[in-house]
Amino acid sequence: MTPGAGDPMPPRHVVVMGVSGSGKSTVARGLADALGLTFGEADDFHPAENIARMAAGTPLTDADRRPWLLALAAWTADRDREGRSTVMACSALRRRYRDLLRAGPPVLFVHLDGPADVVQARLAARTGHFMPPALLASQLALLEPLAPDEAGVVLDLRHDLDSLVHEAAAWLMTQPATERPAGLDGGS
Numbered sequence: 001m002t003p004g005a006g007d008p009m010p011p012r013h014v015v016v017m018g019v020s021g022s023g024k025s026t027v028a029r030g031l032a033d034a035l036g037l038t039f040g041e042a043d044d045f046h047p048a049e050n051i052a053r054m055a056a057g058t059p060l061t062d063a064d065r066r067p068w069l070l071a072l073a074a075w076t077a078d079r080d081r082e083g084r085s086t087v088m089a090c091s092a093l094r095r096r097y098r099d100l101l102r103a104g105p106p107v108l109f110v111h112l113d114g115p116a117d118v119v120q121a122r123l124a125a126r127t128g129h130f131m132p133p134a135l136l137a138s139q140l141a142l143l144e145p146l147a148p149d150e151a152g153v154v155l156d157l158r159h160d161l162d163s164l165v166h167e168a169a170a171w172l173m174t175q176p177a178t179e180r181p182a183g184l185d186g187g188s
């Protein structure tokens with residue numbers, strides 16, 4: 001595999017996770033820019049029906065999410081085959097969702113966590129996004145924090161963007177290359 005620009009090591013894959021409004025997209029973009037990683041926005045992978053459902057104030061079901069999560073894992077596997085490291089903004093609220101995201105190449109998680117009132121205020125101030133602030137309660141109810149056996153770190157979403165990017169990048173530097181399952185072909 002040929003490493004891409006700014007990619008001295010084998011490809012690595014990061015998912016910035018958290019509830020809607022936690023700052024995933026902002027931090028993931030910042031991290032991608034800082035480290036020269038390929039950025040992915042999970043919102044862009046939702047079929048139109050999922051977007052319409054959320055915009056109408058109805059939380060997605062696990063069945064709604066499954067094909068979406070599989071498409072995200074396939075995108076990561078494709079970039080991996082190209083030798084590109086990635087960072088994706090994806091809610092990844094439940095362990096079973098993260099298991100689907102981990103189905104191909106290994107994935108490291110950066111969970112942006114913090115008080116609901118801070119997130120609620122951010123959602124109330126955010127414009128031009130399909131996700132209604134009222135869905136935050138369902139997202140918080142669904143959220144399963146990273147378990148000790150999941151490769152990841154929890155960062156305080158109240159920190160400013162530069163700090164969060166530095167914290168995430170510093171943590172990534174401490175992570176050894178993850179062992180890959182024998183015969184890994186990127187999940188296809």
Ligand SMILES: Nc1ncnc2c1ncn2[C@@H]1O[C@H](COP(=O)(O)OP(=O)(O)O)[C@@H](O)[C@H]1O
Pocket residue numbers: 018019020021022023024025026027089122123125126127157158159160161164
């Ligand atoms: N660290 C931060 N500090 C202050 N505001 C932030 C921070 N990160 C994101 N925001 C703002 O909060 C809102 C939600 O961020 P966004 O990245 O869209 O969250 P998500 O992708 O998790 O839904 C946006 O308006 C964004 O500009």
Ligand SMILES: O=C(O)[C@H](O)[C@@H](O)[C@H](O)[C@H](O)COP(=O)(O)O
Pocket residue numbers: 019020021025042043054059060065091092131139
């Ligand atoms: O699984 C879900 O319920 C959705 O994917 C949701 O978690 C996601 O957060 C929305 O796409 C809103 O987009 P933002 O998270 O960017 O607000």
